Amino acid sequence: MLYHVSRKNNLKILEPNVSTHGKAYVYAIENIVTAMLFGAPQDDFDFIIDVNNYGVPRITECYKDGFRSVYKGQSCSIYTLNRQGFKNGITGWSPEFVSENRVRVLKEEHVEDLFNRLIIEEQQENLIVRRYENNEEYELEIENHITDRLIRFNMVNCRNIDERILSRYGNIIDKLRG
Known part of the structure; x- marks a missing residue:
């Protein structure tokens, strides 16, 4: 089944x-x-x-x-x-x-x-x-995952990123845009 x-x-x-x-x-x-x-x-x-x-x-x-x-x-x-x-x-x-x-x-x-x-x-x-942990190892794992998804979905240079994503991961997006 x-x-x-x-x-x-x-x-x-x-x-x-x-x-x-x-x-x-x-x-x-x-x-x-x-x-x-x-x-x-x-x-x-x-x-x-x-x-x-x-x-x-x-x-x-x-x-x-x-x-x-x-x-x-x-x-x-x-x-x-x-x-x-x-x-x-x-x-x-x-x-x-x-x-x-x-x-x-x-x-x-x-x-x-x-x-x-x-x-x-x-x-x-x-x-x-x-559950989310406030420690460097966990946060790095999440950052790597989010970075992968932003690149995979061609969102790094996208002008119309969903506000939910932008508010949570704006710092990662800014870092990728350099």
Whole structure:
């Protein structure tokens, strides 16, 4: 089984949509907890999302209280999907599977407060949450991640950078612009 998480409820069919990869896909993930991390609007400027050596999803805050501010009060639906028709290794992120076709939903589970559900998953050791730390090593890791994303998404010399990104990472942008 695979999982797709959406803020939209009561979907019976998932339609391919164009996202950052520039091609219309239905996105899905094997690990239900990893999938839930995409149940609220967030991006690479909020978190580093990866998986540890044991397959446990790990989310690293890029700023203080990011985990709470993104997920608290957010509701979503977890859709269970048949794996048939999905391909892995297309997007460059190994946990992600994609289908170019419409996908029928097998089951839907509604989550009223995603933050509370993710806290439970963390307590059950199904999720690792690295909360923001005010230390040089952690801040350097975040700066390297943000720098990579700013360059990768061609945002360094962009005139219309999102205010949210500019307010949090303006110092990194200024350093890159030199």
